[in-house]
Amino acid sequence: xxxxxxxxxxxxxxxxxxxxxxxxxxxxxxxxxxxxxxxxxxxxxxxxxxxxxxxxxxxxxxxxxxxxxxxxxxxxxxxxxxxxxxxxxxxxxxxxxxxxxxxxxxxxxxxxxxxxxxxxxxxxxxxxxxxxxxxxxxxxxxxxxxxxxxxxxxxxxxxxxxxxxxxxxxxxxxxxxxxxxxxxxxxxxxxxxxxxxxxxxxxxxxxxxxxxxxxxxxxxxxxxxxxxxxxxxxxxxxxxxxxxxxxxxxxxxxxxxxxxxxxxxxxxxxxxxxxxxxxxxxxxxxxxxxxxxxxxxxxxxxxxxxxxxxxxxxxxxxxxxxxxxxxxxxxxxxxxxxxxxxxxxxxxxxxxxxxx
Amino acid sequence: xxxxxxxxxxxxxxxxxxxxxxxxxxxxxxxxxxxxxxxxxxxxxxxxxxxxxxxxxxxxxxxxxxxxxxxxxxxxxxxxxxxxxxxxxxxxxxxxxxxxxxxxxxxxxxxxxxxxxxxxxxxxxxxxxxxxxxxxxxxxxxxxxxxxxxxxxxxxxxxxxxxxxxxxxxxxxxxxxxxxxxxxxxxxxxxxxxxxxxxxxxxxxxxxxxxxxxxxxxxxxxxxxxxxxxxxxxxxxxxxxxxxxxxxxxxxxxxxxxxxxxxxxxxxxxxxxxxxxxxxxxxxxxxxxxxxxxxxxxxxxxxxxxxxxxxxxxxxxxxxxxxxxxxxxxxxxxxxxxxxxxxxxxxxxxxxxxxxxxxxxxxxxxxxxxxxxxxxxxxxxxxxxxxxxxxxxxxxxxxxxxxxxxxxxxxxxxxxxxxx
Numbered sequence: 001x002x003x004x005x006x007x008x009x010x011x012x013x014x015x016x017x018x019x020x021x022x023x024x025x026x027x028x029x030x031x032x033x034x035x036x037x038x039x040x041x042x043x044x045x046x047x048x049x050x051x052x053x054x055x056x057x058x059x060x061x062x063x064x065x066x067x068x069x070x071x072x073x074x075x076x077x078x079x080x081x082x083x084x085x086x087x088x089x090x091x092x093x094x095x096x097x098x099x100x101x102x103x104x105x106x107x108x109x110x111x112x113x114x115x116x117x118x119x120x121x122x123x124x125x126x127x128x129x130x131x132x133x134x135x136x137x138x139x140x141x142x143x144x145x146x147x148x149x150x151x152x153x154x155x156x157x158x159x160x161x162x163x164x165x166x167x168x169x170x171x172x173x174x175x176x177x178x179x180x181x182x183x184x185x186x187x188x189x190x191x192x193x194x195x196x197x198x199x200x201x202x203x204x205x206x207x208x209x210x211x212x213x214x215x216x217x218x219x220x221x222x223x224x225x226x227x228x229x230x231x232x233x234x235x236x237x238x239x240x241x242x243x244x245x246x247x248x249x250x251x252x253x254x255x256x257x258x259x260x261x262x263x264x265x266x267x268x269x270x271x272x273x274x275x276x277x278x279x280x281x282x283x284x285x286x287x288x289x290x291x292x293x294x295x296x297x298x299x300x301x302x303x304x305x306x307x308x309x310x311x312x313x314x315x316x317x318x319x320x321x322x323x324x325x326x327x328x329x330x331x332x333x334x335x336x337x338x339x340x341x342x343x344x345x346x347x348x349x350x351x352x353x354x355x356x
Numbered sequence: 357x358x359x360x361x362x363x364x365x366x367x368x369x370x371x372x373x374x375x376x377x378x379x380x381x382x383x384x385x386x387x388x389x390x391x392x393x394x395x396x397x398x399x400x401x402x403x404x405x406x407x408x409x410x411x412x413x414x415x416x417x418x419x420x421x422x423x424x425x426x427x428x429x430x431x432x433x434x435x436x437x438x439x440x441x442x443x444x445x446x447x448x449x450x451x452x453x454x455x456x457x458x459x460x461x462x463x464x465x466x467x468x469x470x471x472x473x474x475x476x477x478x479x480x481x482x483x484x485x486x487x488x489x490x491x492x493x494x495x496x497x498x499x500x501x502x503x504x505x506x507x508x509x510x511x512x513x514x515x516x517x518x519x520x521x522x523x524x525x526x527x528x529x530x531x532x533x534x535x536x537x538x539x540x541x542x543x544x545x546x547x548x549x550x551x552x553x554x555x556x557x558x559x560x561x562x563x564x565x566x567x568x569x570x571x572x573x574x575x576x577x578x579x580x581x582x583x584x585x586x587x588x589x590x591x592x593x594x595x596x597x598x599x600x601x602x603x604x605x606x607x608x609x610x611x612x613x614x615x616x617x618x619x620x621x622x623x624x625x626x627x628x629x630x631x632x633x634x635x636x637x638x639x640x641x642x643x644x645x646x647x648x649x650x651x652x653x654x655x656x657x658x659x660x661x662x663x664x665x666x667x668x669x670x671x672x673x674x675x676x677x678x679x680x681x682x683x684x685x686x687x688x689x690x691x692x693x694x695x696x697x698x699x700x701x702x703x704x705x706x707x708x709x710x711x712x713x714x715x716x717x718x719x720x721x722x723x724x725x726x727x728x729x730x731x732x733x734x735x736x737x738x739x740x741x742x743x744x745x746x747x748x749x750x751x752x753x754x755x756x757x758x759x760x761x762x763x764x765x766x767x768x769x770x771x772x773x774x775x776x
Contacts, residue, residue: 041770045430045455048772093758107766109759193604195535218602220749304545305742306601307749323427325735325767326451 031339037332044326057333063126067095067105068119079118089120096124130334132309133317136224140231140313141292148232148239149284155236156243157273170244174237181234185301188230192216192302217303220310227298227311235291239284246280247273282353286346293342314338380407380414383670384439386429388657390419394690401686406677413670415441433457438662440671444485445547446655447727447737449477453484454731454775459663460484462672468679474654474724475696480775485660486675488684489693492720493552493652494640496612496620496630502639505531510641512650512718518588521644525597528618536599538592539617542748543603549741550727552621553589555643555651558725560585564740565764570730570776573764577740578757585646586753593748601745624716628692631712640715643723654724656693694720731774735767 038057042050071087072080082088092110095102108124111131115121125131159170176184191198194215203211216226254272263271296315299305305312305320314334322331385403389395396419403415418439420428426448432438433455444452452458460482468476468486477485502509505527510516516524528537541548554564561581565573576582592598599607599617612620613633630638643650659678661671684700687693688707694716695701706713727733743760747753768774 043771045433045451045457046771047454047456047775091754093755097758097762107762109755190604190606194602195599195604195607197604215600215602218600218749303602304745306745308746308751320738324738327735327767327770 031336034332034335034339037329038336040329042329042332044323044328046326053329057329058337059126061127061130061330061333061337063108064111064131065104065108065124067092067102067108067122067124068116069095069122071118071120087118092122092124129305129309129312130314130317133305133312133314136309136311137293137295137313137315139224140228140295141289143228144232144292145285145288147228148236148288149281151232152236152239152284153243153277155240156247157269159240160244160247170241173240176234177237179234181297182301184230184234185298188226189217189302192226194218218307220307223303223307223311227295227302231292231295231298235288239288242284242287243277243280246277250276282349285353286349289345289349290342293338293345314341380411381667381670383413383415383441383667383674385415385417385441385443385671385674386425386439387417387419387443388422388425388445390421392691395687398683398686398690402678402683406674409677410673413667413673415670415674429457436664438664440662440665440667441674442660442662443657444477444660446474446477446485446487446658447547447550447729447733449485449658449660450479450729451731451734452660453479457663458484458660459665459668461486461661461675462668463676467676470698471679471696472654472694472720472724474656474720474726475658477655477658477660479729485658486679487656487658487696488678488687489656489696490654490720490724491623491625491656492654492694492716492724493555493621493623494642494716494719495644496622496626497618497639497641498635499637499639501528501533501618504533509639510644512642512715512722515642515650516644518644518646525592525595525619529595529597533615534618535616536611537597537618539603539608539611539620539622540592540598541603541608541621542599542601542745543605543608545741545745547737549744550737551653552623553744554727554740555653555725556589556646557582557585558651559643559646559648560588561648563728564736565728565730565732567728570728570732571768571773573736573761577743577764578754578761581648582757583754586747586757588646589744590747590750590753594750598748600748624694624713625692627713627716628706640713640719642719650723651725652719652723653727654720655726730776732764732768732771736764739763739767 039052039054040050041053069089069092071089074080079087096105096108099106105124108126109128111123111125111128113120113122155173159166159173194200194213194217197213197216199216200211200213204213214222217223250273254276255268258268258272294315295313296319299311299313299316300319303311305316315338318331318334318338321327321334387399389399399417403417407414425443426445429438429442429444429452433452438457442452442458444458449458461484463483463486465483468483471486472490474490475487476483477487499509501507505524507524507527508516508520510520525537528534541552544552550564557563557577562579562585563576566576593600607616609626610633611617612622613630613635624640627638627640643652659675661668661675665671679696681695681697681700681703684695684697685703688695688700688704692706692713694713695704695707698717701707701714701717702709705711707717708714728736730736739760743756746756
């Protein structure tokens with residue numbers, strides 16, 4: 001097999017050349033370029049010469065530690081209780097800004113904290129925004145990948161029936177995919193509007209006025225969820241088509257056989273359809289995961305990463321820093337980390353879904 | 357056979373055309389106003405006049421949409437493809453000049469003595485760019501609102517104090533005449549934030565960066581004045597006076613006209629639309645004085661010459677030609693901007709003595725302060741924007757401002773002081 005690939009297969013290589021060439025030029029080379037840039041202090045535009053600065057970009061991005069804070073006490077050593085009945089703590093900034101006693105925390109900011117006895121454990125990071133963007137991106141992937149895949153499968157099963165006018169339904173479900181994500185994002189900004197958005201109006205009408213309008217994109221708790229919902233709706237048609245193609249490769253004789261055996265609908269799905277969709281499932285899962293990691297346009301159009309960094313993502317940060325703040329090396333560093341992350345996850349997925 | 361003849365003819369004709377054109381050297385120019393027909397017409401008239409007025413140079417313009425203009429220039433600069441004349445946003449100019457993409461103008465600076473200070477792009481003691489117009493921001497209100505709420509009309513000499521202003525917002529809120537008392541335009545992300553909101557900070561006594569050295573933001577962006585500003589800024593949102601970062605962009609554009617907002621913080625470019633929409637009793641009030649005088653932003657789009665230009669002489673000649681009063685007036689009449697000189701203002705319908713927008717000329721002359729003149733501004737603007745959005749969304753004021761200072765200082769240090 002291998003020898004056949006390397007010898008006497010010139011036509012094959014010739015066919016692969018355009019693809020390989022493009023991938024090398026636009027993916028492989030830029031990746032090594034990004035890796036090189038991430039070790040320098042390269043700016044987008046600057047008269048200053050580029051210097052090699054080692055791993056300091058990675059250090060700035062990834063430094064994280066836990067700061068333990070004792071509650072404030074009065075003169076007798078009694079813990080002071082604040083108005084909310086909780087012990088009160090000195091501000092984190094009193095440790096992290098210009099405090100010579102804690103040089104290891106200098107320039108760090110609070111990400112989140114938890115209570116441990118009387119003490120507060122505060123996770124502080126040099127680049128809180130990056131950590132938040134990492135968390136948001138992972139959240140997005142964890143929710144969108146299974147949900148979008150499942151809904152797409154459901155739709156594919158629905159539109160795989162032999163009914164009159166089925167192509168119309170297929171077209172309808174596929175339509176959002178054809179519309180540019182930027183346009184969809186703009187429209188959903190109006191739909192999610194807090195004052196008189198369509199969604200609020202519909203919910204309020206359905207609940208006979210019980211539902212008080214809420215500011216979907218303006219509140220920390222719902223902004224990412226709102227973007228997830230929109231993203232799933234927009235791309236679900238694409239994956240539906242992939243599922244559909246998978247469904248149509250399953251031989252009808254298998255279905256006939258199972259119905260002769262008296263299999264129920266569920267049994268048919270479990271023992272005929274699902275095993276037949278194995279390879280499709282792997283493809284859909286990996287494609288959705290990769291697309292979800294690349295989340296950018298929705299954020300850029302709808303929230304700019306706000307409110308309070310609740311929707312900022314890794315790619316958004318890479319663009320924002322590299323282009324917006326002209327810090328190409330910082331953006332490159334984020335890209336390299338993202339690449340390694342996606343690579344790891346893809347390898348894990350490959351391993352878990354391997355042929356046993 | 358016929359085809360060959362046609363081709364030969366076409367070739368001959370095009371050679372003739374090219375031969376005729378080559379009598380004048382082409383001077384290329386990029387402009388940010390693609391999609392605006394009125395603006396394009398004025399610019400084309402200006403260019404035709406210039407091309408017809410002399411025989412050495414022929415200006416050729418290419419227009420870009422404003423949103424992607426800066427990116428296009430930076431990308432072209434990296435690729436070494438800049439045009440001769442570039443159109444540059446005032447606060448961005450020092451960044452491009454520092455990076456070596458622009459050269460100083462060779463026009464005698466005394467020609468621009470009468471120009472509004474915000475129209476002159478100075479970096480390193482040299483004039484790099486000159487604007488045909490400036491822009492200004494004011495507090496939009498209806499005279500009828502002021503009358504019903506029993507509020508004094510503030511003037512340039514006696515603007516509202518902080519107490520008076522907050523009283524006005526409270527009165528507007530309790531009266532229930534509008535959905536929100538004060539619209540600051542949170543929907544306009546990007547340059548609008550530093551342009552429109554940093555003057556509030558400056559009026560409190562703070563600034564984005566310490567302008568005495570431009571090497572640190574410590575004390576300027578997180579000192580007592582800045583903390584006070586931050587607390588005030590947050591109160592606008594917690595008290596429900598102002599729609600937050602998720603404001604509908606359409607509401608931003610028409611909210612004041614529709615009566616959704618009692619007061620609106622908006623630029624002169626929206627004034628004509630407001631008047632045309634039938635808000636006859638609109639008044640353009642000066643910025644409140646938060647303790648350190650009333651301040652508004654300054655500096656709009658300007659013309660400069662790229663460093664790599666082979667036709668710098670022609671580019672300078674065009675810029676000098678363009679800065680005549682009649683063109684300043686034409687742009688002002690067409691797109692509502694503030695003409696750069698008093699003599700040009702007198703030629704316009706809106707900004708002449710007694711014109712409906714004449715007040716803006718006074719605002720620009722009396723209160724305008726340009727944004728920090730530093731190559732670092734491009735980054736500082738982004739940091740400032742995020743800090744203000746975060747504070748509006750309820751982030752801790754002191755923490756947010758400290759973090760912004762750290763980021764700005766780290767950036768200045770990374771760039772070895774940006775040449776200051």
